[in-house]
Amino acid sequence: MSFLPLRLPQVRLPQLPSPEARATMWRSLLTFNITRIVIALVLLLYLGVSMTDNGIRTVAVNTETCVVYLLAALVFAGVGTWWKRRFVLQLGCQIALDLAVISLLYLEAGGMRSGLAVLYLFPLAGAAILAPLVLALFAASIATLFLLGESVWQLMLLQRQPPLMQAGLYGAAFFAGVLVINRLAARLIKQEELAAQRGTDLRIQQLINGIVIADVGDGILVVGDDGAVFTGNPAARGMLGLDGEAASFRLGEAPGLEPVAQAFAAWLQAPMEGAAFVTVKPYQEDAGPLRGRRDQPAHLKLRFARVDTAGVALGRSVVFMQDVSAIENQAQQLKLASMGRLTASIAHEVRNPLSAIGHATALLAEDLHGPAEMRLLKIVGDNVARVNRMVEDILQLSRKVQPNGEPLQLASFLAELKAEFCETHDLADEIVYVGDPGKSAVRFDPLHLHEVLLNLLGNAIRYASRAPASIRIFPARDAAGRTELHVQDDGPGITPEVRAHLFEPFYTTSSKGTGLGLYLARELCLNNDAKLDYEYRFDAAAAGERRASGRFVISFAQPPQAASSGGPHYI
Structure with missing residues (x-):
């Protein structure tokens, strides 16, 4: 008896918005609340106060409704600022309040002929931008049903002729506006999330590049066409003898870095492939923007590359520097190791046989006078002299004579x-x-x-x-x-x-x-x-x-x- 493996259906969890997108949503909700406060103030002045022949008169119902609306808007703004949780719940309560207040004012002002139906666009647009599409369409349907119900109520009970066509057009406009605004907002949110993701990737790449450039052995300088140094990695600062994070300076301002400045200026006049070799001499700079000191000369190999900025910025070039002194010294030490062993025994092992060969060649020259024999003896003599000169040079290297101090x-x-x-x-x-x-x-x-x-x-x-x-x-x-x-x-x-x-x-x-x-x-x-x-x-x-x-x-x-x-x- 065998059992078939039980496969559970894969449930795809909804993708949560990024922290940047959530921050944008809360900022948008705060803007929504500020707009609500402004609208509440305008409604309070427009509907709550009326001018008569006897002076200013307040409308009790409208005034109380607008004051309550203003206080509620202030409360919602404070809650959204200090308690950034339950976004959909806060947004749903605010939209419900907007629809309720606008409906009360709409009824008090006389219905469709008052023109206050346009106020429904404010909460519906906010819902289309900030809320899911279902919630936004639900709010639009509530507003549309209210307008149609109010028109039917006037027609059936009050025996009036309300503008049913206008109420229907408003409802259609609400649904169309919600759909269009929601799609545009969704596209903008996706673009913002994509831009945020690209920005995160770019920051990570910059951090990786910073680690690689800081750890690489070659020096790297970013230089403008005028010789201004914008940045450089630690290896470049070490080769040039700069102290820490030197302030912005120009290569031509530092006498110690004049060879580098001259090589860069020559490359700008005639860009070419290959490398330039310069020597940075010992120097000490304590004044001006440059702080640096170098106690030993450095032989540098310079390579230049132009940065293609496509006209969006001033000219930039990258200078790659390599300290070839260490490479030369390493190769020299390898040869010295073998030469040191040779020097220890070269006097007896080479000079004595070499002297014998030279003496024998001189004796043969006394007896042989033919052109062919003289040519061969000359070849032997020249090579004996060459080897003897090499031996003398090698022996002289081992004599570390104290120099004259005068x-x-x-x-x-x-x-x-x-x-x-x-x-x-x-x-x-x-x-x-x-x-x-x-x-x-x-x-x-x-x-x-x-x-x-x-x-x-x-x-x-x-x-x-x-x-x-x-x-x-x-x-x-x-x-x-x-x-x-x-x-x-x-x-x-x-x-x-x-x-x-x-x-x-x-x-x-x-x-x-x-x-x-x-x-x-x-x-x-x-x-x-x-x-x-x-x-x-x-x-x-x-x-x-x-x-x-x-x-x-x-x-x-x-x-x-x-x-x-x-x-x-x-x-």
């Missing part, structure tokens, strides 16, 4: 360096331009700075056109007042792809390079509390435009007596 005068140092470099490479004196540093002094070991600049100039001479001033060395001041030394040539700039690996050990684009020159130069700068970086600066070009140009920049740690000295941005 201030170094740049004027005399750069003059001697220029003379030596031009003589070594047989260059005309006007090819290398050296800016006047004045009396600027920096804290840097002379031998270390000599090696760093020779390395940078050696790279520059390979790409420069050797025209007058094709190689430039000039000092400058950053936003924090620290002295910088720029090394620039007129050759093609370094691409962003190469820039991302420029200071990594063993990375080179030259077949004859070891990939350790720039890395060694940066390490020597760090050993002297200075910074070496390749930066993209924006220089004034022809026709008043600004174009990006790359250069190596050494940021010095100034001696105490020079750290507080001011000066122009470019000397």
Whole structure:
């Protein structure tokens, strides 16, 4: 014996209105009550008081009815304001009161000819808007039956000729008005609920976007066409060194953020795909709308995107920022880990066999004089020299020599360096331009700075056109007042792809390079509390435009007596 499962019929519960819709209904009921109070006052003045030859005379029945109606309207308004419960019950009582009062006044005024039948439209319209359709039609039927009954009563009992046609037309108008107003109100309520739901979804989406943007590692800034910063996520404030929720400011107002402002202005003039690389130098801003401080330079990768506002707002752009310094340092540390193990045994394991190979090559060169043999010996000798130079660079990295703490005068140092470099490479004196540093002094070991600049100039001479001033060395001041030394040539700039690996050990684009020159130069700068970086600066070009140009920049740690000295941005 088996039992079939008992399936109960599914009962679909009515969908309750949203909190926003309920609040709207209570506000509408309050408006309905206020309108009732105004109508009660007008009826009291119009029907309760009449002008005669002997003066003002009150109509007792009408006056009492209107006063009671006014007091009841005030009570209903108070109840609806302070006790927001039983909406349909309150609305039904109010509509019943309206119909009763209007019917009494209608009878007292003489029936259809008084014209007071139009007052029924007030409670019926309120019922059509606020009440269910059944309740609104019930109220309309009550009003219609009363008008028809009053007309029949006059016809049958009082032997009068009432306007039955007019009473019927009023009844038809009541039903038609209730249906039309109820449908329109229902549609408006649905639209309001839909708008409320969309607003809730939008607020939830905004909260989700806020969490994602606040937690994302890339910096995001919303900037106007005039450079005004409207908002930014915590990552952007951290990269720029802004303190907390900074007030609205413009990028151009902050000297420390000038590279970002220049990159954004250049993109606005010529929007293009790809990214821009800038370096935010150490700065401190305590005045004006900007509050920020940065103690270490940050190398940022900037990407720009235009917000399509379809003409409804001013131009907005989004700046995506990525701090590539951490990525570069991580890649550098990975290579240093393997290089450190190599450095420990490189003197005995590499230099001794390398010396033997070099000595054997020199002995063979004394006995072999054929062109083919000399070419092969030259290849061996060149590669031995290359490997020996790499070994020397690696060993030099492990020697952390304490730098000289005495201030170094740049004027005399750069003059001697220029003379030596031009003589070594047989260059005309006007090819290398050296800016006047004045009396600027920096804290840097002379031998270390000599090696760093020779390395940078050696790279520059390979790409420069050797025209007058094709190689430039000039000092400058950053936003924090620290002295910088720029090394620039007129050759093609370094691409962003190469820039991302420029200071990594063993990375080179030259077949004859070891990939350790720039890395060694940066390490020597760090050993002297200075910074070496390749930066993209924006220089004034022809026709008043600004174009990006790359250069190596050494940021010095100034001696105490020079750290507080001011000066122009470019000397």
